[in-house]
Amino acid sequence: MTACRPLARYCSSVWRALPLGLASLLLAGCAPWSQGNPANTRPSLEFDARHYELRQIEVNGQTLAVRAYENIVYVARPADARYERMNLYVPEAYFKGGSVGGFTARTAPIFLPNEVGGYMPAEPARLGGRQGPGEPPGAPPPGAPMAGPGAPPPGMERPNTLAVALSQGFVVAAPGARGRTQAQGKAPAAIVDLKAAVRYLRYNDERMPGDAERIISNGTSAGGALSALLGASGNSVDYQPWLDELGAAPGRDDVFAVSAYCPITNLEHADSAYEWLFAGLNDYQKIEISMLDYKVQRKPVAGTLTPEQIRLSRELKAAFPAYLNSLQLRGPEGQVLSLDSQGQGAFRQYLSSLLVASAQQALDQGQKLSGMSWLTLRDGRVVDLNLEGYLAYAGRMKTPPAFDALDLGSGENQLFGNARVDQQHFTDFGMAHNTSPGATRADPQQVALMNPMHYIGRAGVRTSAHWRIRQGTKDRDTSLAVPVILASALRQQGASVDLALPWDRPHSGDYDLDQLFAWARQISLSR
Ligand code: DHB
Numbered sequence: 001m002t003a004c005r006p007l008a009r010y011c012s013s014v015w016r017a018l019p020l021g022l023a024s025l026l027l028a029g030c031a032p033w034s035q036g037n038p039a040n041t042r043p044s045l046e047f048d049a050r051h052y053e054l055r056q057i058e059v060n061g062q063t064l065a066v067r068a069y070e071n072i073v074y075v076a077r078p079a080d081a082r083y084e085r086m087n088l089y090v091p092e093a094y095f096k097g098g099s100v101g102g103f104t105a106r107t108a109p110i111f112l113p114n115e116v117g118g119y120m121p122a123e124p125a126r127l128g129g130r131q132g133p134g135e136p137p138g139a140p141p142p143g144a145p146m147a148g149p150g151a152p153p154p155g156m157e158r159p160n161t162l163a164v165a166l167s168q169g170f171v172v173a174a175p176g177a178r179g180r181t182q183a184q185g186k187a188p189a190a191i192v193d194l195k196a197a198v199r200y201l202r203y204n205d206e207r208m209p210g211d212a213e214r215i216i217s218n219g220t221s222a223g224g225a226l227s228a229l230l231g232a233s234g235n236s237v238d239y240q241p242w243l244d245e246l247g248a249a250p251g252r253d254d255v256f257a258v259s260a261y262c263p264i265t266n267l268e269h270a271d272s273a274y275e276w277l278f279a280g281l282n283d284y285q286k287i288e289i290s291m292l293d294y295k296v297q298r299k300p301v302a303g304t305l306t307p308e309q310i311r312l313s314r315e316l317k318a319a320f321p322a323y324l325n326s327l328q329l330r331g332p333e334g335q336v337l338s339l340d341s342q343g344q345g346a347f348r349q350y351l352s353s354l355l356v357a358s359a360q361q362a363l364d365q366g367q368k369l370s371g372m373s374w375l376t377l378r379d380g381r382v383v384d385l386n387l388e389g390y391l392a393y394a395g396r397m398k399t400p401p402a403f404d405a406l407d408l409g410s411g412e413n414q415l416f417g418n419a420r421v422d423q424q425h426f427t428d429f430g431m432a433h434n435t436s437p438g439a440t441r442a443d444p445q446q447v448a449l450m451n452p453m454h455y456i457g458r459a460g461v462r463t464s465a466h467w468r469i470r471q472g473t474k475d476r477d478t479s480l481a482v483p484v485i486l487a488s489a490l491r492q493q494g495a496s497v498d499l500a501l502p503w504d505r506p507h508s509g510d511y512d513l514d515q516l517f518a519w520a521r522q523i524s525l526s527r
Contacts, residue, residue: 043073043081045249047088047204054092057127059167064100065092066166068127074175074200075193076247079184080121083176084246086197087124089162090171094209101169101521109214109524110201111170112255113161114177116190116223119264119415121179127162127172161218164513168521171210173201177226180415183422187415187442188449192239194230196248203249215255216520217464220509221477222411224263225450228486231258231464232452239449257466257523259516261509262475266453266482267412268427269323271401273479275316276343277391282310284396305399312400312433317343319429324481329488337488348387351484354501356385358473362503390473397476404430408439415450416442452486457493466523467497468516472505496523 052067069088078084091098094105103109115122162172175197178185198215205212219227233239234254243253266273282305290297305313321339324347329337337347359375359382369375374389375382403412404427413423424442425431431441448454455461467490471483480501487499498519505511 042076042247043078045074045076045200045203045247047072047200047207049207055127057163057166059163062167064163064167066090066127067092067095070126071124072200074197074248077245079189079246080178080182083121083123083178083185084193084196085124086173086175086200087126088171088173088208089127089166090209091166091169094171099169100167102525103169105209106211107214107524108169108171108210109216109256109520110210110212111162111165111172111218111520112194112198112201112215113165113172113174113218114194114223114226115174116177116179116219116226117221118411119180119190119222120411121182121185122177122190122223124176125162125174127166128160161510161513164517168517170216170517170520171208173197173210173215180411180417183419186417186419187446188239188242190226191229191233191450192242192246192248194226195239195253196243196246198230198253198255199243199249199251202251202253213256214524216257216259216466216524217255218259218261218510218516219263220261221507222264224260224509225265225452227258228260228263228265228452228467228469229450229455231255231260231467232461232490233455234462234464236455236458236461252462254462255464257468257520258464259468259520260470260483260486262471262477262507263469263483263486264412264478266451266485267403267415268447268451269320269453270403270478270482271427271429272316272320272323273481273485274398274402275313275400276320276481277479278396278476279313279317280388281391281396284399286397286399303399309400316400316429320481321345324485327485327489329485330492331488332491347481347484351480352385352387354480354484354499355387355390355473356382358501358503359385361500367503394474394476401427401430401433402478406430406433406435408434408436416447418442418446453489456489463490463493463495465495467495467499468519469497469499470502470505470509470512472502472508474504475507477507 052069055066055068057064057066067090071085072088073081073085075084091100093100094108113125115125162174165172175194177190177193179190180186201215202212217227217230235252284303286301286303288299288301321341321343324339331337331350335346337350339345339347359369363369363382369377372393374386374393376384403410404425405413408423412426416424416426421440424440425434426442426447456463469483469487471480483499487497490497
């Protein structure tokens with residue numbers, strides 16, 4: 001890595017002057033980024049431990065020495081080397097026979113955070129900030145919130161998850177992935193990239209510290225969805241043609257565990273799941289995202305559903321019980337999680353009980369819940385929650401259909417485009433109610449490749465055994481039914497699932513690093 005620096009810096013300084021097409025061509029050939037490969041050769045799939053930069057990082061007042069191996073291109077024939085690369089960070093102690101947090105070079109779990117937001121292209125997370133020679137022209141300056149709906153609001157940038165992971169002895173492998181704004185970044189590109197990164201780690205397990213049988217994936221929102229999909233679809237042959245095209249390492253791509261914050265997933269059913277909860281709430285507050293002086297602007301825009309939208313909402317809500325019942329889910333106590341045709345029943349009660357448990361935890365931690373008239377408190381216990389009251393408090397954010405927009409205007413419509421068509425519908429409902437002239441529908445197989453629900457328990461697939469799923473009670477980006485369905489389906493297949501709906505948390509992730517890494521540690525040690 002050190003030998004590559006001058007060229008990397010050169011790439012960086014000329015970057016902004018180049019047209020995008022030429023820039024990506026140059027990038028693909030900018031082989032020195034990939035681990036000391038001589039220029040004009042294909043990226044090697046063999047990890048070379050000799051080329052790194054030694055860094056000292058500060059975590060909680062402690063200094064930790066870390067070897068940084070940055071910009072490793074993880075496939076032999078990258079479609080876009082700006083994104084198909086990863087940053088690898090290893091505690092220096094692991095090269096000297098030492099241990100960190102009770103782990104050694106052989107036993108350290110590998111923390112795999114993706115930075116995907118809004119299904120946009122994502123560069124690999126970087127220790128100490130987001131940047132690198134591969135910044136596209138016009139990218140926000142380092143430290144600015146990332147583009148897309150996944151961007152944290154200004155002033156709420158995430159803590160450095162990577163540094164905390166390293167301080168607790170995890171090896172960190174942070175992959176980038178292509179995204180929906182690129183012609184070759186449509187579904188399933190991002191998941192194919194993450195799988196290729198996992199294969200690279202396993203292929204090189206003997207050459208690098210960390211245990212590739214203990215990979216723990218992490219992501220938020222669209223990144224949480226990809227994290228869940230990675231965990232659900234391990235080794236599925238469905239992705240093989242794309243992996244072959246990229247020259248991904250041979251081998252397995254299942255991962256040990258999944259952390260998923262507010263996964264925007266199960267997109268085929270997310271519209272009806274949204275209306276199952278929010279139908280009847282006609283006022284909404286959307287977030288409009290724009291760019292001004294390279295800064296992401298997030299503006300709340302209030303509105304009221306039109307009569308036509310209210311009709312769509314009712315229709316979508318009515319479709320949800322049949323879908324939910326088809327899954328034949330059971331709750332943690334074995335109760336059948338069904339719904340009647342009105343959308344009432346055990347599944348709704350289970351969701352309410354999770355909200356009550358969350359409120360109780362908040363109360364136990366000293367939060368004041370007294371102003372919330374839809375909660376019934378008695379002797380320090382939360383004894384009841386009126387779901388309608390809670391929903392009015394949380395508020396609707398999206399208009400129906402929340403994901404498969406009838407005018408093809410959503411990010412998800414763009415995710416399911418292809419090399420020729422930028423945006424497509426991906427549900428029968430969206431297609432049937434389409435308002436965009438000439439609109440087409442994505443191949444259902446392309447859509448299924450993005451949905452973990454299709455892979456859980458499927459023959460020939462290895463689904464992760466350990467899951468941690470979080471979605472805040474103030475998160476309206478998708479229905480709370482989505483993570484609850486995912487968790488229930490996983491439990492039914494024997495996975496151990498830690499599901500919680502943190503109280504009053506909006507759409508966000510990585511806000512509870514102590515608990516996240518305590519969980520990651522505990523599952524890694526219980527072999
Ligand atoms: C994200 C948020 C959304 O509301 C959505 O529809 C897709 C992705 C995100 O934050 O990644």
